[in-house]
Amino acid sequence: MSLSTPQPGSTRLELLAAMLRIRAYEEKIVAFHAAGPFPNVCTSVGQEAAAVGVVSALRAEDQILTNHRSAGHLLARGADPGRMLAEVMGRSTGYCRGRSGTLHISVKELGVVLTSTIVGGELSLAPGVALSRAMLGGEGIVVCFFGDGAACEGIFHESLNLASVWNLPVLYVCENNQWQAFVHRKETMVGDHVAPWAAPYGIDSLTVDGNDVESVRKAALHAAAQVRETRRPFLLEAWTYRQRGHMEPHDQSYVDPAEIEAWMAKDPISRLEARLLAEGECTTADLEALHAEARRAIDEAAEFASTSPYPDLSDLATGVYA
Amino acid sequence: MTQMTFHDAVDQALHEEMARDSRVLMFGEGTATKRKGLLKAFGPQRVRNTPLAEGIIAGTAAGAAATGLRPVVDLLFAPFLCFAMDELVNSAGKLRYMSGGQFSFPMVALAMTGGGWSVGAQHNHNLEAWFVHAPGLKVVMPATPADAKGLMKAAIRDENPVLFFVDIGLAFAPGEVPEGEALIPLGQAAVRREGTDLTLISYAKTVHTCLAAAEALAAEGVSTEVVDLRTLKPLDEATILASVRKTGRAVVVHEASRLCGVGAEVAALISEQAFDALRAPIIRLTGPDAPAPASYPLEQAFAPQADAIVAAAQQLVARTLEAAPIW
Structure with missing residues (x-):
């Protein structure tokens, strides 16, 4: 398996490049929306650090289950943005x-086993994928990305309970992005955090600043190592923020502007860039070059997707x- | 041939398939507790008890099936499937297609239903047609121990998710079961009795009711064919159509309620593809649009009875004797 994902030991510039690629991809989708009719998309803008921080801590043999806000996980894993965009656009090359x-x-070739849009669907499948790992051998672990909304589904609790009693190697990653579709979690969830819900199931957990890619990566390396060694589940909560509306076209009219402003100040990409500049690891020109390269790659992907054919109608029910 | 119950025939199929293929495992509510023989033979890794949580049982089966195992899960009673609908319908049934064929879901979900134990409507609900309607799933509901074994073996070897319904009223009924292999391919109906005047089409316990009705009709000089569907999806359309083209009359019989039931599909199929062969309208005899009652006499009356089938058959035969078809 060849993965372009940063592996353990990745440099900070590589982490930044991976986040820029995700941001450029999502911004391209936003641009497509602005230009005319386009399929609905749930973007992951603002959550890039959680995706890159966790996925960069994984190994090739690990497997991933994710959800409707999955572009970051897929791109961080090394998925081809052209084939992803082609899929979004309903093309046969997707x-x-x-x-x-x-x-x-x-x-499948990247170990991204299943993506579920039934909120919590990924949680229902994860123990089974881990059971395969446990019974068929290998060192791989299973990472399951879900949100604070899914944590309020009954299946979250069923999943953690079973993974714990069966000793299954699942790294549960909750991206707590504060919003459950069109509702702030404060209205619908007890407490602010999901991580404390792991302890009653005998599962260790950690909450991390999900907008700091280095912190996420460090926590994920720790969590993944523990799952790998103990073959038991772990829950990592990344405290982050969905910078755009639930889905495109963008609408945040129901969000307090002060909340958005406060979180924008913690944008994961700007934070890492500021740190790199302050510590003299790169120059403004270096950053501009990275941004340009990300945009170029996504432009190329968009060209590939846009010019790809639709599936043949004979493919409808095959x-x-x- | 050995005499054994339907339940034991399923168990024998599980034994043979688990011995044949190390990827096959079974888990569910009380599976390791109740299937002691399987546990002894294959150990606690492959024969597992689960929490009483149907969603995660079915979801775990789907996840495991997608990544190399071949799980059989026991969800106990069909109404409990309501807790597993997302995992069975949205994941196991759809994700092969939705992933562009990257993943397959070779798994079997076992559930009991039907009258016989006075368990009431939250344990007894013949909802098999729900799954026939869901793309990507196959559905079987056998009528005999031999079929139970042969269909379970075929279901375990199938690359698709299969819903395997056990009729409670048949679970401890004995029958002849062949040794060893003797797979019954999914999608193949059985003609249980040949006849020329009328076709009775059914599955599960009402196959036996149809056979009793056919015997009574024979005494009146009506030659009755009985088709046991065995698999509800894929439906053996060829066997149904061949029989009705021969007899010209059809009664579809099942315990499940009538509206949008399997009988509606069978009747529509015959109307669309064998209309010219029909000598009388198709009749459906089914359970009522009501929850299954627990009271034994009511529960027994829920499924169509032999005398009702005889009456329907007499009506169809008389009608065509008295008046020529209008078409």
């Missing part, structure tokens, strides 16, 4: 031949059964 759209992209 990872799922245009059948999944943006919401359910899976990439492959439903094996």
